[in-house]
Amino acid sequence: MSKEINRLHPVSAIITSAKALKSMILPVAIIVVTNGFNFSFNFRSEHFFQTLFLFGIWGVGALLALVSGIVKWRTFVYWFEDGELRVKYGLFVKKKRYIPFERIQSLNYNEGIFHRLFGLVKVQVETAGSKDRKPEVELTAIRKAAADVIELEMRRAKNQVNKPINDEQSLSIVEEVSVPTIYHMSIRDLFILATTSGGIGVVLSGLVAIVSQFSDIIPYEKIFHELADFVKIGAFLVALTAILTLIAAWFVSFVITLINYYEYMVRIEDEKLIITKGLLEKKRITLPLNRIQAIRIVENPLRQLFGFATVVVESAGGNGGEGNDKKITLFPLIQKQDCLPTLEQLFPDMNWRPEFIHSPKRARPFFYRIDFVWLIPIIGACSYFLYPYGLLSLFLIPLTILLGIWQHKTAGYMIDGKQLTMQYRIFSRITLFMEKKRIQSIGSTQTYFQKEKNVMSIKATVMSGMTGMTGNVPSIEQQDAEKILSWYEH
Amino acid sequence: MRAEPMHKISRKGLTVWRLYGVLQTLLLLIIAALVCYGTYYFEWPSFIYFIAITVVILSAILSAYLFPKIRWERWRYEVRESEIEVQHGLFVVKRTLIPMVRVQHVDTTQGPILKRYDLGNISISTAATVHTIPALVMDEADGLRARISELARVAEDDV
Numbered sequence: 013m014s015k016e017i018n019r020l021h022p023v024s025a026i027i028t029s030a031k032a033l034k035s036m037i038l039p040v041a042i043i044v045v046t047n048g049f050n051f052s053f054n055f056r057s058e059h060f061f062q063t064l065f066l067f068g069i070w071g072v073g074a075l076l077a078l079v080s081g082i083v084k085w086r087t088f089v090y091w092f093e094d095g096e097l098r099v100k101y102g103l104f105v106k107k108k109r110y111i112p113f114e115r116i117q118s119l120n121y122n123e124g125i126f127h128r129l130f131g132l133v134k135v136q137v138e139t140a141g142s143k144d145r146k147p148e149v150e151l152t153a154i155r156k157a158a159a160d161v162i163e164l165e166m167r168r169a170k171n172q173v174n175k176p177i178n179d180e181q182s183l184s185i186v187e188e189v190s191v192p193t194i195y196h197m198s199i200r201d202l203f204i205l206a207t208t209s210g211g212i213g214v215v216l217s218g219l220v221a222i223v224s225q226f227s228d229i230i231p232y233e234k235i236f237h238e239l240a241d242f243v244k245i246g247a248f249l250v251a252l253t254a255i256l257t258l259i260a261a262w263f264v265s266f267v268i269t270l271i272n273y274y275e276y277m278v279r280i281e282d283e284k285l286i287i288t289k290g291l292l293e294k295k296r297i298t299l300p301l302n303r304i305q306a307i308r309i310v311e312n313p314l315r316q317l318f319g320f321a322t323v324v325v326e327s328a329g330g331n332g333g334e335g336n337d338k339k340i341t342l343f344p345l346i347q348k349q350d351c352l353p354t355l356e357q358l359f360p361d362m363n364w365r366p367e368f369i370h371s372p373k374r375a376r377p378f379f380y381r382i383d384f385v386w387l388i389p390i391i392g393a394c395s396y397f398l399y400p401y402g403l404l405s406l407f408l409i410p411l412t413i414l415l416g417i418w419q420h421k422t423a424g425y426m427i428d429g430k431q432l433t434m435q436y437r438i439f440s441r442i443t444l445f446m447e448k449k450r451i452q453s454i455g456s457t458q459t460y461f462q463k464e465k466n467v468m469s470i471k472a473t474v475m476s477g478m479t480g481m482t483g484n485v486p487s488i489e490q491q492d493a494e495k496i497l498s499w500y501e502h
Numbered sequence: 503m504r505a506e507p508m509h510k511i512s513r514k515g516l517t518v519w520r521l522y523g524v525l526q527t528l529l530l531l532i533i534a535a536l537v538c539y540g541t542y543y544f545e546w547p548s549f550i551y552f553i554a555i556t557v558v559i560l561s562a563i564l565s566a567y568l569f570p571k572i573r574w575e576r577w578r579y580e581v582r583e584s585e586i587e588v589q590h591g592l593f594v595v596k597r598t599l600i601p602m603v604r605v606q607h608v609d610t611t612q613g614p615i616l617k618r619y620d621l622g623n624i625s626i627s628t629a630a631t632v633h634t635i636p637a638l639v640m641d642e643a644d645g646l647r648a649r650i651s652e653l654a655r656v657a658e659d660d661v
Contacts, residue, residue: 328629452628455598457591473630480630494504500599501585 017089023130024088024152029081030126036073090151095169097137097162099149111148113169115139118284118298120147121159125292133159194354195343197276205345206269208314247401273344280358285325285342299340303327305450305474306481307355307362311348312440321348323355326476362445366433368424375467375487379423380416387412415439425470425485425492427499432472434483444483450474454500456493468493507580507587514619515637516574521615523566527558534558579635581646584653586626588635602653604628610643626650 088101097116099109122134133156136147151159197205274291285299308324315321323343343351352364387408394402422437432451434444455471462468469486470493534554541550572592579588586600605626612622616637624643625634638646 452604452630453598453600453633455596457597458595459593463595473628475629490503497504497597497599500601 017091018154018158020085020088020151021130021132021153021155022085023126023132024154025081025085027081027124027126027152028084029078032077032080033074036070036077084152088152090149092162092165097149097165109149111137111139113166116166117300117303119159119163119166120298121294121296123290123294127153128292128294131156135159135162193277193279194358195276195278195346197273197344201345202270202273202276204318204320205273206266208312208320208345209265209269276344278342285358287340287342297340299325299327301358305476306444306446306483307342307359308445308481309348309351309443310440311443315345316441319348320345321351322346323351326474326481328475328477362447363426363428363431363433364445366426366428366435366443368426368433368435369488369492370424371420371486371488372467374465375462376417376420378462378465378467378487379420380413383412383416420487423485423488425488425496427496432496432499434470434472434485436483436485442483444472446472446474446483448500451500452480454497456497458490462487466490470496507578507589509579511574511577511579511635511637512621512639514621514639515577516570518615518619518621518637519570519573520566523561523564523570526565527561530561531558577636581649586633586650588633598633600626600628600631600633602650605650605653608647608650610640610647612640 083103084101087103088099090097090099092098095114096110096112098111101107116137116139118138120136120138122136123132124134127133130153132153134153135151137149137151138147271291271293273289276289277287279286279288283301285301287295287297287299289295304325304327306326308326310322310324311320312322321343322341322345325340325342327340343354346354355362355364391405391408394405396402419437422435422441424435426433430448432446432448434442434446436442452473452475454473456468457471458468466489467487468490469484470488471482471484473480473482475481534557537554538551540546541548541554569592573590576592576595577588577590579586584602586602586605587597588600589595589597606629607627609625609627610622611625616622620640621637622640622643623634623636624638624646625632627633
């Protein structure tokens with residue numbers, strides 16, 4: 013065990029300060045705008061004191077940010093001792109944190125643009141207890157070599173627990189790591205992902221175009237001659253701006269997706285999944301297999317058409333600083349046929365090709381009947397206030413019914429030994445694979461009308477992040493729902 | 503057909519819920535009185551009288567009489583060897599199964615009204631969900647807590 017004290021790279025001071033400054037920009041900007049730019053450094057001006065005050069506060073804030081960044085960098089040290097990662101920081105209040113290596117669930121790497129310039133990396137250390145959406149320890153910026161040392165130390169500590177081997181051997185083990193890649197996103201798939209990520213927007217702009225074409229067909233010029241010209245020009249302008257906005261939005265989302273998911277790779281290494289991605293900002297996320305609670309396959313209609321799917325992992329605890337949702341995308345876009353063998357390889361004791369038992373025919377009305385409660389007022393209001401265009405909202409009725417029929421066709425479940433698989437659709441088709449031992453609770457709901465028809469909805473919740481994730485198959489046979497309940501009991 | 507869970511909420515629970523309904527109605531009555539006074543004083547349109555009175559009467563009928571009755575009729579729970587089952591719901595009947603091994607902790611809460619009747623709400627938390635059984639007799643709630651913690655000790659998998 014080395015006892016040398018390690019420091020963060022000086023750049024981390026800049027990064028920390030920049031972060032603090034970034035959070036200050038918005039309030040200052042608001043104040044500047046609300047003041048109406050009435051600034052003046054002229055001593056006789058009435059705005060002088062205001063200006064002084066504002067800039068004074070801002071200057072002090074900026075200075076504090078800078079100082080805090082420097083202090084954090086100067087005081088932050090970490091070292092390895094007794095099979096633990098030990099961290100100490102703080103100027104007046106010394107904070108120490110010791111984390112045993114075998115408790116570390118994942119090391120997540122993040123390389124921002126700043127980091128890449130200097131060959132640095134941000135390391136986030138997460139344990140099972142990192143539940144408050146924050147990593148246990150964050151090393152703002154260290155050299156890549158130093159990050160490798162942490163990993164090496166961790167491996168060594170874990171190996172010593174299992175079987176004591178001398179240092180040379182363990183070193184050689186570390187060096188000959190050839191991690192099998194289980195998924196590498198091809199450029200073609202990346203482009204499809206980026207194109208379809210804004211897919212809905214494209215569809216919408218198409219719709220707007222069609223609607224604006226409609227205005228030529230409807231002969232309302234004869235009805236309201238003068239008004240018509242105005243409405244037509246107005247509608248055309250609105251449609252044009254809408255289309256342009258959507259195209260711009262789609263392009264932005266296209267570029268963002270391209271940058272975020274560039275070189276997306278999933279590898280597996282001693283019971284952990286390692287996900288790397290990113291072009292400008294490189295990310296590496298580690299996910300221990302035993303934290304995985306459930307697997308979701310999501311197919312949005314457009315992608316389903318071409319046989320593509322997204323595979324999402326519901327995991328408990330750490331999530332690699334992905335923000336506030338604990339779901340981790342495992343395969344952002346993959347041909348469904350291709351992902352099943354991969355998943356079979358990863359989780360051999362799950363059934364990945366379920367035979368669903370579907371919702372009975374008589375349950376179909378339940379899938380669209382409830383929607384009319386809010387649909388009718390909307391249509392009424394649209395038709396009344398936005399006549400004649402508002403009448404187009406009548407098309408919502410067949411659309412809702414069609415969606416309901418589609419949802420009904422999708423809804424189904426399967427029990428297979430120790431596994432429950434649910435399939436349902438809100439708009440995208442969701443297939444949720446759960447092991448019995450991972451399900452936190454199962455419930456059924458039944459309205460009065462469902463009781464008449466002997467159907468029941470079933471819900472299952474697995475742990476995911478802080479709140480859990482609930483799968484819901486609406487309106488299946490009552491006997492089937494009760495079968496699931498009894499299956500869960502025993 | 504699955505059998506319903508065995509136990510009902512105690513009769514006293516119904517009384518407490520009725521009491522809540524009465525309190526809510528009283529609160530609404532005060533607000534309605536203020537609104538009516540305002541209507542009279544500022545000469546607002548007179549349909550406001552009707553709305554205010556209707557709201558109070560509806561609250562009296564529904565939240566002090568009908569809803570507690572249906573809720574109480576519907577509420578059932580059962581604590582078995584390896585799982586807890588609850589059933590409740592006003593218009594939609596909800597049933598939930600919670601395996602003992604999934605239970606992380608149990609809390610009892612007791613407001614002043616519940617305390618007078620020696621009742622308590624017991625909430626059972628798993629890693630992902632929270633389930634509440636309302637208005638249990640305190641002895642029963644304590645017994646339940648003890649049993650659950652005993653059974654939770656022999657849990658195998660975490661999460």
